Amino acid sequence: MDKLGDLPRAGRREWLAMAILALPCLLYSMDLTVLNLAVPELAADLDPSPAQLLWMVDIYGFILAAALIPMGVFGDRIGRRRLLLWGAFAFGAASLIAAFSSSAPMMIAARALMGLAAAALAPSTLSMVSNLFPHPEDRSKAIGVWIASFSAGGAIGPLIGGLLLEYFWWGSVFLINLPVMALLLVCGPRLLPEARDISAPRPDMASAFGLLVAVLGLVYAIKKVATDGWSGEAGIALTLSIVAAVLFCRRQQRLAVPFLDLKMFASPRFSAALTINILGFFVAFGMFLLVALYLQFGIGLTQLQAGLAAAPSGIAFIVGALAAPAIAPRLGTAGLMAVGFLVAAGGFALAGAAASSGDLALMIGAYCMFSLGLAPVFTMTTDVIVGSVPSSHAGAAAGLSEASTELGGAFGIAVLGSLLTLVYRLALVDYPLLADMPMSAALGPDSSGAQLEAARHALGQAIEMAAYLCSAIAICGAALTLIIRNRDGLQTEMQGT
Structure with missing residues (x-):
């Protein structure tokens, strides 16, 4: 109890910072589903092939899932606030590209960049909660707000998307990200403290790539089986995932400071x-x-x-x-x-x-x-x-x-x-x-x-x-x-x- 009593309690500044951190969480969950509503208009405008249309919808989630762990480690090494702000800038830029995409490949590339940027946002916001709220009671409440913001984004995403598509063109579902990212970029440096592991070396990029391949292969295999049943393509993806995971674990054992502490x-x-x-x-x-x-x-x-x-x-x-x-x-x-x-x-x-x-x-x-x-x-x-x-x-x-x-x-x-x-x-x-x-x-x-x-x-x-x-x-x-x-x-x- 004495140990808990020595920990500082959150004040007005910390909870205001939490409100800022909740904003990208709203968009994170909204963008997982909002494109589904725009698919008919987008397909009519960009004329993608069936395979291109599938990649437009799926690539955001694929890249997001694969990059979450590497981005979390990068935040520990280079600074969580820095990664969050760079992620916000990249997410806004990618949203702008997506809104004004003139071809299917351009949209696919924009959605991939959005997934990568979202992977920088999510773990950065959660890891910063532990920095802002060292007391367990405050941290539990803040995580409740963090979880609730994701749910709010999932709940209002279809409603906002439907309303925007009712009165504007399909690119508007991406432009709504810009004011939120701008607010985060303006307020973040003033309200959010920087935090990183100052004793850790630079991130091992080979480990980051191996981990990304391992998770991406696994997620792709799972979704491929879900949509088309077991196939050679799913088998190749799963095999690649297993090989990458084994090589990743072996490399962590050889590194003086592992990329991910197993x-x-x-x-x-x-x-x-x-x-x-x-x-x-x-x-x-x-x-x-x-x-x-x-x-x-x-x-x-x-x-x-x-x-x-x-x-x-x-x-x-x-x-x-x-x-x-x-x-x-x-x-x-x-x-x-x-x-x-x-x-x-x-x-x-x-x-x-x-x-x-x-x-x-x-x-x-x-x-x-x-x-x-x-x-x-x-x-x-x-x-x-x-x-x-x-x-x-x-x-x-x-x-x-x-x-x-x-x-x-x-x-x-x-x-x-x-x-x-x-x-x-x-x-x-x-x-x-x-x-x-x-x-x-x-x-x-x-x-x-x-x-x-x-x-x-x-x-x-x-x-x-x-x-x-x-x-x-x-x-x-x-x-x-x-x-x-x-x-x-x-x-x-x-x-x-």
């Missing part, structure tokens, strides 16, 4: 939090996608209507993230995560019932319920991950936290998406032609009559099955959290955060 994983507290984070985002990202599909194809809402229907879940997520630090002292960190998983399990079960009955109100309520439950899980795991490493490694820990989010989400989308496709096709066994059609065509505006009803019923069955699986996984997550807490004295470690 000893962090020896901490049960750190490794347990990463594992739980991956499991949580597995069910979260998978169900976010399936609910979006159900709202648009199962019920027939437009994209803007689906965004409005999903907005209450974003509010529930924000409430859960902000309330978590206040509840944690009563239940303990692991206890709160277990309760959050159980609440989410109930929400997933309700989502399954809503999918089978076609009840829109029940689906919205279920979406709110599992969002409310998962928010404390993510808030607490992030707090544990960042709080369990020395301040000199805060950037690397933040990068690993964000990378675990992306990998867990990619696995969730791949597994639940594959299950959805399998159950959907099995449910259409009496309609073989319909089962072979793309889901967007079978459930699109040109479909009608008995075939449309059959396809919607099949989709409802598929989402029901996936939702019940998520409910079972969430219950396992609660049990795993409690088992890990009580094993080898880990209860004290996790509750001491």
Whole structure:
């Protein structure tokens, strides 16, 4: 207790700085989805090939996921504020290029640069939280704000994107990034302190490249399997990822000062939090996608209507993230995560019932319920991950936290998406032609009559099955959290955060 009493508490300046840090987090999550709304107009204007159109949508997420850990390490070495400001400048410049792209290759290059810049923003903001808020109570509250800002971006992204596309051209969805990045560049140097590991050598670029290839290959393989099934291309990507990961680990053992200190994983507290984070985002990202599909194809809402229907879940997520630090002292960190998983399990079960009955109100309520439950899980795991490493490694820990989010989400989308496709096709066994059609065509505006009803019923069955699986996984997550807490004295470690 004396040790905690000696730590400074956050004041007005620190919380104002936190408000500035929340801004790029809003854009980070918005830009993961906002392009989807602009695809029809963008495709008509730039006339991309099918492969180019796919890369326009996917390359942002690919580069983002691959670069998160290297960028977190770079922040530790060159300065987290410096990396954040350079990332803000690059993100704004890339957004400007994207807004006025005149060809498909130009748009793909701009989106790739945006992904790289976003990878500099996310771990920098999280690592700076630990510098601004050294006291655990303040840090937990700040991480709740940090988590909530991502949810807010995801909730308002489709709404803002839909409104902009209703009245302006498709480039406007990128131009909204500019004033936020400008505000960060103006206020950041005045409010944000610089922090870095002054004793560390320059980053090892060979290690950074190897780590980037390892993560990029893994994410690409997962998404390739999710969309096209197992193929030689996915196998090559996975093999390349494994080889790069092995070479990376061997190189770290030879370096006097490793690029990424693998000893962090020896901490049960750190490794347990990463594992739980991956499991949580597995069910979260998978169900976010399936609910979006159900709202648009199962019920027939437009994209803007689906965004409005999903907005209450974003509010529930924000409430859960902000309330978590206040509840944690009563239940303990692991206890709160277990309760959050159980609440989410109930929400997933309700989502399954809503999918089978076609009840829109029940689906919205279920979406709110599992969002409310998962928010404390993510808030607490992030707090544990960042709080369990020395301040000199805060950037690397933040990068690993964000990378675990992306990998867990990619696995969730791949597994639940594959299950959805399998159950959907099995449910259409009496309609073989319909089962072979793309889901967007079978459930699109040109479909009608008995075939449309059959396809919607099949989709409802598929989402029901996936939702019940998520409910079972969430219950396992609660049990795993409690088992890990009580094993080898880990209860004290996790509750001491």
